[in-house]
Structure formats: structure tokens, C-alpha cells
Amino acid sequence: MEADRVLPEKFSNSDENMVKITIHNQHGFKTNVEVIDEIPVQFQKRDFLKSLEIPAHKKISFDYLLKPLKRGEYTFGNLNVYVSTFLKLIKRKYVFNKDQLVKVYPSFIQMKNLDFLALDQKINLHGIKRIRRIGHTMEFEQIKEYVRGDDVRTINWKATAKNNHLMVNQFQDERSQPVYSIIDSGRMMKMPFEGLSLLDYAINSSLAFSNVALKKKDKVGILSFSNKIDTLQKASSKLSQLNRIMEALYNVDTGFYDSDFSLLYSRVKKHLTHRSLLMLYTNFEHMSALQRQLPYLKAIAKNHLLVVIFFENTEMTKLTELDVSNVSESAHQTIAEEFVHDKLLMAKELQKHGIQTLLTPPKDLSINTINKYLEIKARGLL
Known part of the structure; x- marks a missing residue:
């Protein structure tokens, strides 16, 4: 008996990834086979079992899907194959493919799915807005x-x-304009929605957005920060830039530190000397949190076109839509409505100071970010 587990070169975070199992029965008779694959511990799946009947001298393949929700290294254990004859009086165990390693990268599948937006923004699909071109750029x-x-x-x-x-x-549209994705990797970005942290939503969006901007012939770069500057990849339009960005995003992680926006301002002023489009992924849950950082955001916006991207709390939004039946539920709904209202006030506060704003549900982040970029290009704001 021979068996093999075939893994892709890398997994795409938050997407379904295929794992293929091939089993070859070299016996001269039909066998009953039970396959138990030791899936990486991150999936917390301990009930994998596949039962097959394999004719003599035949090869059979099957596949299954895994959806990782965190970047990093995933290790597969043994591929265990238990073989018995039709009498099933005794089983023989075979072990294959011990300790296979696969790395989970930011969502390159999502990036490929949104790739067409760089070619034609007039496609009428759900979630994709038509952009009204106001005037024209002068290139x-x-x-x-x-x-x-x-x-x-x-x-x-x-x-x-x-x-x-x-x-x-x-x-x-003007080309070769510097465009940066700035990712806040502080503790507020650790918040999970549908199993994926806000940081990973931002990282997946940055990769998809960078790919579209490169196809539009702009220069793209990334910067991540919390209490220190973690990553700075200067903007470039080279073909190899997307691979550099993917490797840099793979290593971005969040601790439980408060983000230092004064440090961000000093680094932007020092290293980004040309006027650039800055897509800042961050999150504010209270108006007071925004007010503390607003002076630094206004200072950055003086020399660059700043777009602050932050997140709707979809769990709070769901609470506001429930039918309440008692005083306790009514109190919860009132608090939820206050949180939702605060988010809208934050967006208006930023816009009042001339800062472009995008308030979006986490699951729609990538498409809304790309739409915002296409709108800015169409209006010639940069």
C-alpha cells in the first residue's frame, strides 16, 4: 500500500484550501481502507475519517478543504492508513508523510478574485460601485x-x-503616484469578527489593494506600526514589489500595545517626502480615542492625501435590529445604538477636518477600499 498527501505550496488565509490524498493499492485483491489525517492543531479538528474500498492494483484520490484563520506555519502530522480485507478480521496500519509544513499567507485568493477591478471598473456586480468621473486628470x-x-x-x-x-x-489617470497601506497593529486590531481578527482583514485588504494599484501603474508600499514601527516597505512599481509586500505582510503581528500615532507622524514626515495616498487601517471604538489621535491625523493630512479606514461593529449593528421583549434587552439595544451612532460621528468628525474616511463592515473591507481608491483616481484628488 502506498499513500501520499499533496499540499499546495502555501495556504491562503481565510479561504478554502485544497488538500489531496492519493492511495495506491498494490495488493492483488480488493481492500477496505480507513484514512485518518492528522490535521494541524490550529484547526482543532480531531474527527477526520475517510473510508474507502480500493480494487486490486488501483489508485484512488480524494480531497478535502481547510480554511485557516491565522497566518503562520501549520504542521500536518501522520497520514495514517488502516488496511483490511473484506473479512475485516485484522487491520494493518501504514504511516506516511510525517510532519509536513505549510505556511499560511495573506489571502492571495481574494487578491486574484479582485484582480479584474484594475482592468475595468464599470462592471455591474454586487458590491462594486460605478464611479462618476468628475473632470479629468491632466496627464x-x-x-x-x-x-x-x-x-x-x-x-x-x-x-x-x-x-x-x-x-x-x-x-x-495619473500614473506612478506613491500609494501606501498603513496598518495599525495595536491592541484594538486584535478584535475578532467571524473568526478573523481586524488585523488580518486589514492585511488581506492591503494585499488585494496593492495588486490593483500596481496594475494601475502606481507605486505601492506598506507600513505597519503599534508602539514602534514594525515594517516599512518603500513604494515601488517594480513587478517584484507584490512578492515583497506579501512577505512583509506575512510577518506583521499584533501585540497588546497602544498604537503610537505621534511615532507614525514622525516616520511619515521623515521617510515619505513626496505627496502620497495613505490608506490607514485602524479602529476607534469611542470618540475620545479618536480625539486623542486627531491632531496627528490632521498633521499627516497636511502633506498627504489621508484615507482613514475603520470598522463598523457588526455585532452591535445586529443588536440594534433585534425585537426586544424585556427591559434588559432594551438596555442592551440602547447601548448598541449609541456605539453605532458614535461610529458615524467619528466619520463626520474626520471629514470635517478634510480627512477622507471609509467606515466599513470587516467582510466588505477589500472591495470598499478598492472602490475608494478608484474614486480618488477618477476624481484626480492626489
Whole structure:
């Protein structure tokens, strides 16, 4: 009897990943086989059992799916195969593939699924907004013949006189602009929603967003911080930049420290000398927490286009939608409504000071972040 466990080169965090098992019966008779795979401890799954009948000299394969919720190294134990004949009087145990290691990276599957947004933002799918282009950016692309629907304000009169028919200037989104994902890895980002921490939601979104920005020919970089600067990858538009970002995001982790926004401001001022688009992933649960950090956010926004991305508390939102039946439930609902209202006030407070804001449910983070980026590019704000 031979068996093999085939693992992908790496797992994608928060996505279904396929594991394939192949078993080859080299006996000259049909066998009954029970397969027990020792799945990594992170999954807390101890009931794996697959029963098969394998004809003589035949090979059978099957697969199963695993969904990791945390980045890092996962170790598979033994692949145990118990073999018996049709009488089932005795079983023989075979052991294969001891201690296989696989690394779980930020969600590259989600990144690939959202890859098309870099090519066409006019696709009408659920969750994807059409962006109204307000004016145009001033990066010249070419002169072309006028067709109905072109903006008459872009008519090139010299080219029109030379060719004896209407010609217009065509513009494109400005390219090679520096774009940074700034990830707050402080204790507030440890909060879990649907099994995944806010930090991992932010990391998955940063990877998908960086891929789209690179396809749009912008320079992308990342920065992570808590009580110190953990990671700083300077913006670049090279093809290898996405792999560097993925490796850097793999190592981002959170402790239980308060985030130092004054340190963030000093590092941004020192290292990011050109005006850049800064997508800051953070979270505030109370207005007082925002007020403490607002002076630093305003200082950063003076020299850069800052977008503060923080999270709706979806559990609180669910509480506000329940039908209450007693005083205790009514009190809980009142508190939940106050939390939801505070989030909206925070967004308005940031906007009042000229800071772009995105308040989003965790599960919609990636698509909403990319939409915000496409809107900024379309409006030529950077």
C-alpha cells in the first residue's frame, strides 16, 4: 500500500484550501481502507475519517478543504492508513508523510478574485460601485478623432484645423503616484469578527489593494506600526514589489500595545517626502480615542492625501435590529445604538477636518477600499 498527501505550496488565509490524498493499492485483491489525517492543531479538528474500498492494483484520490484563520506555519502530522480485507478480521496500519509544513499567507485568493477591478471598473456586480468621473486628470495620453459623447472642452483646435475634422485630447489617470497601506497593529486590531481578527482583514485588504494599484501603474508600499514601527516597505512599481509586500505582510503581528500615532507622524514626515495616498487601517471604538489621535491625523493630512479606514461593529449593528421583549434587552439595544451612532460621528468628525474616511463592515473591507481608491483616481484628488 502506498499513500501520499499533496499540499499546495502555501495556504491562503481565510479561504478554502485544497488538500489531496492519493492511495495506491498494490495488493492483488480488493481492500477496505480507513484514512485518518492528522490535521494541524490550529484547526482543532480531531474527527477526520475517510473510508474507502480500493480494487486490486488501483489508485484512488480524494480531497478535502481547510480554511485557516491565522497566518503562520501549520504542521500536518501522520497520514495514517488502516488496511483490511473484506473479512475485516485484522487491520494493518501504514504511516506516511510525517510532519509536513505549510505556511499560511495573506489571502492571495481574494487578491486574484479582485484582480479584474484594475482592468475595468464599470462592471455591474454586487458590491462594486460605478464611479462618476468628475473632470479629468491632466496627464496627456493622445490626440484622437472626436466621437459623439466626448467632452467638447477637450477639443484640440490646432489639430482640428490641420486635419479638417474634429480632434480631441485624451487624458488618462495619473500614473506612478506613491500609494501606501498603513496598518495599525495595536491592541484594538486584535478584535475578532467571524473568526478573523481586524488585523488580518486589514492585511488581506492591503494585499488585494496593492495588486490593483500596481496594475494601475502606481507605486505601492506598506507600513505597519503599534508602539514602534514594525515594517516599512518603500513604494515601488517594480513587478517584484507584490512578492515583497506579501512577505512583509506575512510577518506583521499584533501585540497588546497602544498604537503610537505621534511615532507614525514622525516616520511619515521623515521617510515619505513626496505627496502620497495613505490608506490607514485602524479602529476607534469611542470618540475620545479618536480625539486623542486627531491632531496627528490632521498633521499627516497636511502633506498627504489621508484615507482613514475603520470598522463598523457588526455585532452591535445586529443588536440594534433585534425585537426586544424585556427591559434588559432594551438596555442592551440602547447601548448598541449609541456605539453605532458614535461610529458615524467619528466619520463626520474626520471629514470635517478634510480627512477622507471609509467606515466599513470587516467582510466588505477589500472591495470598499478598492472602490475608494478608484474614486480618488477618477476624481484626480492626489
